[in-house]
Each structure stands twice: as structure tokens, then as C-alpha cells.
Amino acid sequence: MISKEEARFLSEEELLKRQRKGATLTATIVAMIAFGIFFFTLYSNM
Amino acid sequence: MSTTTTDLQDEIDALGKSHDNHHHGPEKGVMRWIKTTNHKDIGTLYLWFAFIMLLTGGAMAMVIRAELFQPGLQLVEPQFFNQMTTLHGLIMVFGAIMPAFVGLANWQIPLMIGAKDMALPRMNNWSFWILPFAGAMLLSTLFMKGGGPAFGWTFYAPLSTTFAPDSTDFFIFAIHMLGFSSIMGAINVIATILNMRAPGMKLMDMPLFVWTWLITAFLLIAAMPVLAGAVTMMLTDRNFGTSFFDAAGGGDPVMFQHIFWFFGHPEVYIMILPAFGVVSQIIPTFARKPLFGYSSMVYATASIALLSFVVWAHHMFLTGMPVAGQMYFMYATIMISVPTGVKVFNWVTTMWRGSLSFETPMLWAVAFVILFTIGGFSGLMLGIAPADIQYHDTYFVVAHFHYVLVTGALFSIIAAVFYWLPKWCGRMYNQKLAKIHFWWAVISVNILFFPQHFLGLAGMPRRIPDYSLQFADFNMISSIGGFVFGASFLLLTYIIVDCIRNGERVKEPRVWPSAKGLEWTIPTPAPYHTFDKPPGKELILAESSHTGAH
């Protein structure tokens, strides 16, 4: 989370950049977990 | 801070290249809907798609109830009857309930956390547009040689592998696409809630609808890949000579059931946790009190989610498990009633000594609390392993899951639409008609499903087109309830279309004067772009529906 103190010194564009960075990282990690579970399901039944 | 109102996706694109942030609204015509990255447009698309699927699945339910109106075979071939029960279940679960909740998430999550849009707007567009193709593919199996899938929504092997019609490969592809869409939707929800909240909004400041959706999204991430794995193994068993589920080749058909229910039980919570969120938003508004026990609601939701992964074999008590296994799954299952009880207690306590009023959304929410709880109780009965020997695969199970899914999940979706629709379109529906519709639906749904408990206890099996004579009376009552309940959706369609086209205009941002939440601070109807400027901490706290006075 971006605290309101930090946010006060960010321009709109900088805030968006920070949010983007976090969002892409979160999405990548979560997608990897999903792929991991998918392949584990197949692997554990071989 | 700029006052331009652009799509978040445009701003993201502008970060990379130089791009003028020109002001623009939606594109015109169908291209608006095809190319949109706007969370409100996508939410609307999801909701209409879900509604069309609800009517389609509902039509199949009418076929089922018509055939079961009397004992004997009257209207349809048994094989077609089985296709109807199968597609009814699949369409309602994957086409109606899940997309409807994703639609509500798209509309509401950004508005409730003070964000401009969902975190990944372009992926959001993909998540939706996969759905109509998957849905169409699923429905098209009905017209293929050998007919559509007839093995039930649980598609147990070997019925769905060795003995399945050719169309099953299209069914598998449809499930893959639906799963992919849900996973992308869940990724978007998680990324949005974790990264796009207004600066200063802590997790424990979030409204419960946002909390329950965050937890649901994690359930989706953990459960949908397992479903994808199951259908992948079916695909290779059917076409590429593997034998995951074929005993003749050293595989194990019971393994299919374990994998399916490892997905399937969390799946039922995927369909009910957002409903808990909706009800937790509506009840404080119309009780004019903060939600009782906010943090215990959050912890209860998380406990239900975790427990949902360790109870799956309560669907399999009759597969010949060791007694120790039966005992474990029985106790684990019954343990879920503790956090569920916490929730029901908190809703009732929120209403207790509140200054209650019964506008349409509140009627649906109160009906949810009462009728969902009936479904929870029958679930407890089914969770008792020795008793389930009697109940399993009877109409008692059908009654159970229709109480939790129809009077639970579906009722909460209707409640949510009646709660937020005026905010979305700036018009109020005909409240008198909406109340008539509520009573029509709530009475008929009980005539439809309550007698099914008695049928099940008397031993009537599920998924059969014909039955012996002692079940005739309750089946006729149930069918009549079914037709009346089905017809109520025609009125619902009218109420919603009439609201959008001719409803009385609403201008107040706070459509319900006692409602709290950031979504009520923006103009009505909700502008195409909102929260260009994130709301401040003071506003976040003032609009919290779980702290302070109402």
C-alpha cells in the first residue's frame, strides 16, 4: 500500500508508475502460482 | 493534479511513449463494447452475459421440471434429459453465477477502493471476451452428433471419458477457456486490490465486499488450475492414449473424483463468499448501524476459504473410504459451520435494534440470511458421514445446493443489482413492482425447492427422468413452484429494462441516504471515469460502513 504521506509527494504520473510496478509484479507472481498448481496437478497424477 | 479524464489503459500507454492525454469518453457503437478497457463497461458486459446465461440455464430447468411433473416419460428422451441436467448445472455455475459476481467486482471494486479502474484494463477485456465463445461452444454441443455432455456437471470418469459422446472434446475446450477467463479475472482482482487502493486505505479499511472478493480471487487461483488439470487429463485419456482415469490401463476413476472435488468444494465457496460480501454491505445500510464484528467477518471469510480445501471428500463418502478418512472429512466439514455461524450471527446482530427499513435490496438480503442458513443446515446433515449413506445422490442433495446457490448466491446477486443499479444508470426502478417481484420469487422458490428435501429423505434419486409413484405429489408441487419461479424472471427482466430506459431519474450521489462507502461519494449516474483524484484518508474513514455512526 502507498501511504498517504508518500502519496503527497508523488505526481499523478509517479503514483501511477508505482501502482503499475506493483500490479505487474503481483500479477506475475499470481500467474506463476496458477501455472504451478496446474502442472503439479498433472505431475502428481503421472 | 490533472483533471483530464482518460482511460487508465491510455494513461498506462502514455507512460511508455509520449501521448497526449486527450479527454475522451467511450467510443461509439459496438466497437465501444468490443474494445473497451473500462471497468464499468466490462462490468456491464459481464452482468448482461450472466443474465442471458441465467435465462438459458433457466429454460433447461423448465424442461427438467416439465418432465418431472408426472411420473413416467412424457416429453423428452432420457438421454436428452441427462443433457439438460448437465448443461443446466454447467451453465448456471460457469455462465451465470461466476460471471455475475465478476461483473459486480468490475463495477464495484474500483469504486469502493477509490481506484480509477482495474489494475490490468486490457487483460480485463480479454477475460470477458473469452466467455461468449466458451459459452457458445458449450451450447453448440447440444446440436452435435451423439448429443451434448450427459454425464452431469461433475463429469465423473469414466462416463466422461470412455463412454462419452464425441462432443465432449468441445466441452473440454469450453472448460479450459472458462477457466482461463476466471484465472485472468482473479489475477486482475488481486492486483487491483493489493496495488490500486487509494493512498492511505489499509486492508482493514476495505469494505467487506472487497475483502470477500480478494479471498475469492485466491480461491480461484488455487482451484481453477486443478479443474484445468482434470479436463486436460480427460483430454489425453480420450485422445492420446493415456489412462489417468482408466482402470484397464492402470489408472483410477476414483482419482478423478478426488481431483474434481478438490476443485469443486472450493468452487462452491467461490460462489458464496462474494455473496457474503454483498449482504454485509446491504444490511448495515438498511439497519442504519455499522456492520457488527467487521474484523471477525474478515477472519471468518479467511477461515472458510482455508477450510474449503480440506473437506472435499464429503462428496465421496460412498466411494469406499477407510473409516478414519470418513471421520476426518466429517469433522472437518462440520467445522466450517463455526465461521459460517459467526457470519450469520454478525448479520443478525447488525440488524438487532437497528432502525430497519425494507427497501428491495434489504428484502433480498434478509431472505438470503434466512434461506442460505436453511441450506447450511441441510449441508450439515449431509456432512454426517453415516447419514450421508442415506442422503447421497438423492433429491436431498439437490435441495441443499439449490438453497445455498439459488436463495444464497443468486439472491445476493439480485440484491446487489437492486442496491447498485440506480448508482450505475442514474435511474430508480419501480419499487412497488420490485417488491411484488420479490414476494413472487421468494414464495415460489420455496415451493420449488422445499419439497425436494422430503423427496430426498424418502429416497428419490437425483438425475433421473422418471420415478416411482410414491414421489408423484411432491414432484408436482415442486414443478408448479418451478414454473412460477421461472416466470418471475420475466417480470425481473421487465423491471430492469424499464429502469434503464424509463426509470425515474436519481441525482443524489447517495442513492440510499443511509448508505456508506466511497461509491456513494461520486455523482449519480456514475461517470465514465471516476477517482481521477484519489479520495483522502478522512473521506475513507468517514465512508467506512463498519466504523462510526450511520
Ligand code: HEM
Ligand atoms: C454450511 C456448510 C456446508 C456444508 C456442511 C455442506 C455439505 C455438503 C455435503 C456433505 C455435500 C455432499 C452431499 C452428497 O453428495 O451426498 C454437499 C453437496 C453440495 N453442496 Fe454443500 N455444504 C455446505 C455449504 C455449501 C455452499 C455454501 C454451497 C454453494 C454455494 C454448497 C454447494 C453444494 C453443491 C453444489 C453440492 C452438490 C454437488 C453435487 O452435484 O454432487 N454447499 N454439501
Ligand SMILES: [Cu+2]
Ligand atoms: Cu462440498
